Amino acid sequence: GRFDVVALPECDSTNAVLLQQSASAPSGRVIVADRQTAGRGRRGRVWHSAPADTLTFSLLWRLSNEPARIAGLSLAVGVAVAQALEHCGVAGVGLKWPNDVLLGASGAGKLGGILIELASDRAATAAIIGIGLNLHQPPAADGFGLPAAALDAAGPVPERHVLLAALLDALACTLDRFVAGGFAAVRDDWQSRHVWQERPVRLLGDSTTTDSAVVEGRCLGADSDGALLLALPDGRIERYLVGDVSLRAA
Numbered sequence: 001g002r003f004d005v006v007a008l009p010e011c012d013s014t015n016a017v018l019l020q021q022s023a024s025a026p027s028g029r030v031i032v033a034d035r036q037t038a039g040r041g042r043r044g045r046v047w048h049s050a051p052a053d054t055l056t057f058s059l060l061w062r063l064s065n066e067p068a069r070i071a072g073l074s075l076a077v078g079v080a081v082a083q084a085l086e087h088c089g090v091a092g093v094g095l096k097w098p099n100d101v102l103l104g105a106s107g108a109g110k111l112g113g114i115l116i117e118l119a120s121d122r123a124a125t126a127a128i129i130g131i132g133l134n135l136h137q138p139p140a141a142d143g144f145g146l147p148a149a150a151l152d153a154a155g156p157v158p159e160r161h162v163l164l165a166a167l168l169d170a171l172a173c174t175l176d177r178f179v180a181g182g183f184a185a186v187r188d189d190w191q192s193r194h195v196w197q198e199r200p201v202r203l204l205g206d207s208t209t210t211d212s213a214v215v216e217g218r219c220l221g222a223d224s225d226g227a228l229l230l231a232l233p234d235g236r237i238e239r240y241l242v243g244d245v246s247l248r249a250a
């Protein structure tokens, strides 16, 4: 198979473990942990996961894409997560730029997150793709800007190994498409699940500081690099790359 799965009862962070192995581990190495003692979220946040209630794993994948083109990877991974959940019978999965996986009508709650860290050498870029999904009762609000949601709100929760297998299948397929064609190859699949497509949104500055509003506009989706496109009130279209901005409903 294309995957080499290592299951750990506990580690600090599956992303951290794979980063340490990134020079030697084969593409397709997966670390899945029952418990993380220092799970990481984007922008320096902590990812909390009660052992029985979440699926937390990381996948190492070597990419030949130009570094400049890797920005859309976290969106592409969101597509794979959504497709895997749909394959397991979960209805109502939505995506929010850049990489939140949401559940419920109009994307009410955050079901999971994606944290991608890169380790590059001369030959290629190794992407460490970390995914955390809430299976049961959402953890308390923890500063992610959205209420948490869990899979059990959408029906029976698939067995953990069934879910992991579906996720890895979908990831292999989506990553092949991404390597061959960049984000453009999966853009339609992303936009069809984007909860704020064509809706008014606010783009905020770094929310770890003051949440000061940066700009409001209508969300036009993502361009072929995965940059967010906003139509501003004066008619201009601006693009924003993944960085220290976050998106809210206006």
Ligand code: BTN
Residues within 6 Å of the ligand: 012, 013, 014, 015, 016, 036, 038, 039, 040, 041, 042, 043, 045, 047, 055, 056, 057, 058, 112, 113, 114, 115, 130, 131, 132, 133
């Ligand atoms: C986010 O929403 O900010 C991203 C959260 C990513 C959490 C996952 S859990 C598995 C992997 N290991 C980590 O330490 N983080 C990611």
